[in-house]
Amino acid sequence: MSIDELQEYGLVKMDENEIEGFLSSQKTGVLGLPAEDGPYLLPISYGYNGHDRLYFTYLLGSNSRKGTLSEATDTARFLVYKVDTPYNWQSVLLTGQLSAIPETEWDALDEISHAAWRPAVFESATLSGDVRVYEFQIDEQTGIKHQGLPPSLEPDGM
Template identity: 30%
Template sequence: MALDQQTSLSEDETDTVLARHETGVLSLARDDEPYAIPISYGYDSDERRFYLRLVSTPGSEKRQFLSSTPRVRLVVYENEHGVYRSVVAVGRLEEIPRSELTVEHIEQYGEAKRPLFEIWGESKEDLDIQLYQLDPDELSGRHVDVDEALESS
């Protein structure tokens, strides 16, 4: 699939893809070590801001990566009816302390899908749930008609 067959999504198309989904892959890095995890998110298309609830244990690898305040990439993608779309958000996560939560934050986090506790080996009491927002420095989307790309190759 050639790059010239990909087309950038408009802001409205990008927002539509993000609103249609609740999950993506969050990538972090520390030094030369990458770390990527599936996450759920809420998205405010007016502010173009993401809201994330990240669950970890105090000594977990995820917590270690998050504590280094890395730049992150959030990737959301879909492949429907022969059309592939992807959106990439790049920026830094900002932790929102519970003491600073506003009504607007609570509304947005209410829209974010809750993490599935059943996937954790630890009891709920041992899990640390932290709230983050991502105001991306970069937000871009692309799409390609897979059938059309295959026909022209």
């Protein structure tokens, strides 16, 4: 079924303000990079500028597939979602351009970068790994949400 067909069941398209609010309130998502053998999907934390850009901090090893694929593409997708219950969830899908940020510009992103969530293991590993920062320029965004009641709690469901 299409999103339009599911609207009668409580599915709602999110407007731009709802999408911005949702992206501001979340810290992680799934980055999709094109690869020969199918999309390369990577769970990753992000910083958000509140409008049209996300920032990813990569900790790279010597043969990092995410680094290689990120350098080889301009366009990527990013999915952010939150599920509270089967009847209360939200998701935002972004399409945009991915580009490396020169280290000389990292200080300007300090506030955004520090707001991003990171696994504790990254704090120790950062000392020995290659770190890069990437900017995701949002070109397209769509968001949907369902904030309904379980059928047993619907007024007609009793």
